Amino acid sequence: MMSAATVSPEAPLLEMKGITKRFPGVTALSAVTFDLKAGEIHCLVGENGAGKSTLMKVLSGLYQADEGHLLLQGKPIQIRSPIDGLNQGIGVVYQELELMDDLSIAENILLGREPLRQARILNWRQIHATAMRVLDELGLHLPPTMLVGRLTVAQKQLVAIGKALALHPQILVLDEPSATLAGKELDVLFSLLRKLRGEGVGLIYISHRLEEIFTLGDRVTVLRDGHVVETQPVAAVTEGDLIRKMVGREVSQRFPERPQSVAPQVLLGVEGLSTDSVRDVSFDLHKGEVLGFAGLVGCGVDSLARALMGIERIRRGTIAVGGKRLHHLSPQRAIRSGMVLVPEDRKTQGLVLIHSVYDNMSYSALSQCARIGFIHVGQLTSMVTRFRDRLNVRTATLHQAVGSLSGGNQQKVVLARALMTEPHILILDEPTRGIDVGAKAEIYQLIRNLAAEGHAIVLISSELVEVTALSHRILVMSEGVVTARMEPPYVEAEILQAALPKSVGEPEALPTTAKGRR
Amino acid sequence: MATFKKAVEGALPAFPPAIGRTARWLKHFGVQNSILLAVLALVTIPALTNPSFTTEANLVGLLQASAVLTTVTMGEAMVMLVAGIDLAVGAAVALGSTILALTIAAGHPLLVGVVASVVVVGLCGFVSGLVVAKLKLPSFIVTFGMLGVEEGIALVISGGNRISLPFSSNLPSLMYSGVGDIPYAFCLSLVLLAAGSFFLRYIRTGRRMYATGSNLDAARVSGVRIDRVIITAFVLSSVFAALGGVIYTSRIISGDPVGDLTLNLQAIAAGVIGGVSLFGGRGTLRGAFLGAIAYTLIINVLNLYGVNPNVAELVSGVIIIGAAYAS
Numbered sequence: 001m002m003s004a005a006t007v008s009p010e011a012p013l014l015e016m017k018g019i020t021k022r023f024p025g026v027t028a029l030s031a032v033t034f035d036l037k038a039g040e041i042h043c044l045v046g047e048n049g050a051g052k053s054t055l056m057k058v059l060s061g062l063y064q065a066d067e068g069h070l071l072l073q074g075k076p077i078q079i080r081s082p083i084d085g086l087n088q089g090i091g092v093v094y095q096e097l098e099l100m101d102d103l104s105i106a107e108n109i110l111l112g113r114e115p116l117r118q119a120r121i122l123n124w125r126q127i128h129a130t131a132m133r134v135l136d137e138l139g140l141h142l143p144p145t146m147l148v149g150r151l152t153v154a155q156k157q158l159v160a161i162g163k164a165l166a167l168h169p170q171i172l173v174l175d176e177p178s179a180t181l182a183g184k185e186l187d188v189l190f191s192l193l194r195k196l197r198g199e200g201v202g203l204i205y206i207s208h209r210l211e212e213i214f215t216l217g218d219r220v221t222v223l224r225d226g227h228v229v230e231t232q233p234v235a236a237v238t239e240g241d242l243i244r245k246m247v248g249r250e251v252s253q254r255f256p257e258r259p260q261s262v263a264p265q266v267l268l269g270v271e272g273l274s275t276d277s278v279r280d281v282s283f284d285l286h287k288g289e290v291l292g293f294a295g296l297v298g299c300g301v302d303s304l305a306r307a308l309m310g311i312e313r314i315r316r317g318t319i320a321v322g323g324k325r326l327h328h329l330s331p332q333r334a335i336r337s338g339m340v341l342v343p344e345d346r347k348t349q350g351l352v353l354i355h356s357v358y359d360n361m362s363y364s365a366l367s368q369c370a371r372i373g374f375i376h377v378g379q380l381t382s383m384v385t386r387f388r389d390r391l392n393v394r395t396a397t398l399h400q401a402v403g404s405l406s407g408g409n410q411q412k413v414v415l416a417r418a419l420m421t422e423p424h425i426l427i428l429d430e431p432t433r434g435i436d437v438g439a440k441a442e443i444y445q446l447i448r449n450l451a452a453e454g455h456a457i458v459l460i461s462s463e464l465v466e467v468t469a470l471s472h473r474i475l476v477m478s479e480g481v482v483t484a485r486m487e488p489p490y491v492e493a494e495i496l497q498a499a500l501p502k503s504v505g506e507p508e509a510l511p512t513t514a515k516g517r518r
Numbered sequence: 519m520a521t522f523k524k525a526v527e528g529a530l531p532a533f534p535p536a537i538g539r540t541a542r543w544l545k546h547f548g549v550q551n552s553i554l555l556a557v558l559a560l561v562t563i564p565a566l567t568n569p570s571f572t573t574e575a576n577l578v579g580l581l582q583a584s585a586v587l588t589t590v591t592m593g594e595a596m597v598m599l600v601a602g603i604d605l606a607v608g609a610a611v612a613l614g615s616t617i618l619a620l621t622i623a624a625g626h627p628l629l630v631g632v633v634a635s636v637v638v639v640g641l642c643g644f645v646s647g648l649v650v651a652k653l654k655l656p657s658f659i660v661t662f663g664m665l666g667v668e669e670g671i672a673l674v675i676s677g678g679n680r681i682s683l684p685f686s687s688n689l690p691s692l693m694y695s696g697v698g699d700i701p702y703a704f705c706l707s708l709v710l711l712a713a714g715s716f717f718l719r720y721i722r723t724g725r726r727m728y729a730t731g732s733n734l735d736a737a738r739v740s741g742v743r744i745d746r747v748i749i750t751a752f753v754l755s756s757v758f759a760a761l762g763g764v765i766y767t768s769r770i771i772s773g774d775p776v777g778d779l780t781l782n783l784q785a786i787a788a789g790v791i792g793g794v795s796l797f798g799g800r801g802t803l804r805g806a807f808l809g810a811i812a813y814t815l816i817i818n819v820l821n822l823y824g825v826n827p828n829v830a831e832l833v834s835g836v837i838i839i840g841a842a843y844a845s
Binding site (some may be wrong): 101 | 612665719721722729731732734736738740742799
């Protein structure tokens with residue numbers, strides 16, 4: 001901040017020139033050039049896997065670039081480690097929350113640079129005072145001694161930003177800071193960032209929510225496949241431009257046309273289903289139909305999906321597949337009767353990240369490729385390859401670890417695995433969460449195709465546009481009950497109205513708090 | 519759930535505020551000090567029901583018996599805090615005991631023996647820490663190997679036999695005399711508790727053990743030199759174990775290259791009883807200390823009631839698995 005006075009606003013605060021970073025088998029960044037002025041918010045966009053996070057890790061000192069160099073206020077610098085980066089005034093708020101649940105807010109904020117008294121003893125009074133000041137700046141009225149584990153996800157996100165701020169960085173990198181924020185917290189964040197910009201801090205802002213870039217940003221740089229596509233003033237671009245440049249092709253059909261025909265045949269019949277968090281849910285799902293479920297976090301739809309798969313205990317009601325009632329439902333039985341769940345959190349529930357694409361895809365298909373208990377490897381391989389191609393999973397080889405793929409490709413692997421069980425009924429829980437625009441479009445098309453082929457699909461999503469664009473019918477849930485049944489044309493306001501819990505007035509307060517506790 | 523909470527909160531003001539405050543304070547105190555309450559219960563109940571518990575001999579015996587375990591458990595707790603586990607503490611005690619007894623038997627002063635065992639055993643801890651931090655191997659594998667190394671050194675230098683202390687040695691008085699009825703060995707353990715607690719609260723490396731054990735990657739990007747923190751934890755665990763070895767030697771009045779084979783299990787169980795998390799980042803030395811006291815009391819009480827003392831072994835195994843499940 002001190003430097004802001006001495007540097008003219010036009011001179012770049014930071015220049016990254018010709019940055020190239022290679023990992024075994026891939027070039028994550030190739031000759032990327034990027035600059036940041038003091039007192040500007042420079043947005044960085046691109047699909048997952050485009051290289052945004054890698055670029056920021058080079059800046060923070062977590063990675064060393066293979067080629068290229070960094071200039072800070074015109075002077076070449078080397079950043080050897082995150083500590084080194086911090087000392088040179090580069091603060092980073094990482095996408096994954098880098099906080100410790102077992103430590104207090106104050107300790108988290110000052111970790112790594114705790115103030116000392118004489119004899120190298122920690123100065124607790126100063127730790128708490130500094131933290132208090134940072135909390136005030138963030139508009140968080142919490143005691144600095146509170147354990148971070150007791151905060152909501154949104155509060156944690158703000159504390160993580162506070163941690164970076166406590167250092168008074170010249171450059172602040174925010175990697176998807178808004179992903180967990182809503183409503184008031186988002187306002188606090190935005191006004192804080194604007195204030196920092198006013199003080200001459202250079203901000204790099206990464207987000208998938210394009211509308212934020214137009215609200216907040218001064219310039220925007222688009223990355224694709226490790227290359228800079230372009231850097232432009234935000235005022236000179238439109239959302240359509242950005243999307244086109246991010247994916248490198250026209251995404252004209254973000255939502256493919258909804259096919260009209262739904263067969264009369266009922267594949268899944270649910271009657272009066274109740275669990276611990278769902279009451280009296282009934283619906284029929286037809287062959288070729290996409291049935292959307294809309295609702296705020298905590299509305300019970302997750303519980304419903306788990307109950308259908310025999311994971312959560314059913315208190316009352318019946319489930320019938322193809323007209324045949326299922327008794328003593330278990331996941332094995334559900335799969336055998338032709339249902340499959342694509343879970344919400346692919347990293348913990350859907351994939352073994354350290355295993356290869358091949359292994360992950362084959363887990364569900366082993367029984368189909370086995371003869372008297374022995375696996376027919378050739379058959380398995382051809383099946384895996386077929387599904388990889390069908391879902392357009394982009395991998396270098398099938399033996400690459402799933403964890404090294406981008407979010408969209410990981411999601412395709414989960415979907416491929418689900419499809420390999422040859423299901424009639426697919427339950428998709430948040431199938432596009434955290435994946436980029438291009439991969440989303442592909443998954444939407446896939447959902448359409450699956451329905452057209454005669455699959456029946458239960459689509460659970462917190463993105464209203466997604467549900468309305470894809471579903472033949474929508475059931476809205478709130479507080480464990482179905483509050484509305486809708487058919488196209490949908491009115492989003494009506495859906496939201498039905499989704500709001502009757503007991504609570506503020507819609508935006510719900511998603512973050514309820515999610516954070518899980 | 520939410521309505522229930524609301525109902526409870528609504529009901530609270532019905533009491534005079536002072537009572538509500540006291541009740542909340544008591545609840546908070548109870549949660550924070552459950553291990554202290556457990557120790558009190560383990561003292562009070564046998565004291566009321568079994569006359570032989572309160573005899574001077576039994577109470578002094580308890581203090582003597584707990585001195586080794588409290589010391590070793592506090593060291594183990596340091597490694598547990600950085601999300602590791604030290605399976606070599608039992609072997610470290612044996613090695614420390616052997617070096618100490620050999621040095622004294624060779625005619626050197628007590629202090630030289632203590633320093634020698636602390637340095638050698640501490641060095642073993644340093645190596646374990648170095649391997650865990652730099653080569654990023656799981657601590658249970660590294661320390662399991664170190665167990666063999668330390669045990670092997672102890673057996674080789676002692677020829678596999680116990681080493682008797684000369685009659686002139688003043689080491690046994692560490693255990694068998696003290697401040698009033700409190701053995702010096704127990705006092706030493708209390709001093710270590712105070713020093714270790716200060717270290718964890720007021721010294722940067724100590725405080726950063728919590729951060730390192732809680733979230734390794736986050737600690738690293740925050741500028742914590744996690745290697746240094748991890749190595750320090752392993753060195754301290756070994757130093758505490760070496761001092762435990764000194765106390766152990768004074769108790770059995772000889773150097774023992776085999777040591778107590780179950781000490782690893784006991785120390786981990788005692789730490790867990792005292793609220794030190796098996797997954798790192800959570801716990802205090804006070805908790806570890808009290809956990810070791812509670813463990814010793816359990817064995818003592820089982821003894822007084824005529825239960826086979828070997829059951830304790832079984833109990834500690836169950837405690838570890840149970841605690842891992844609970845967290």
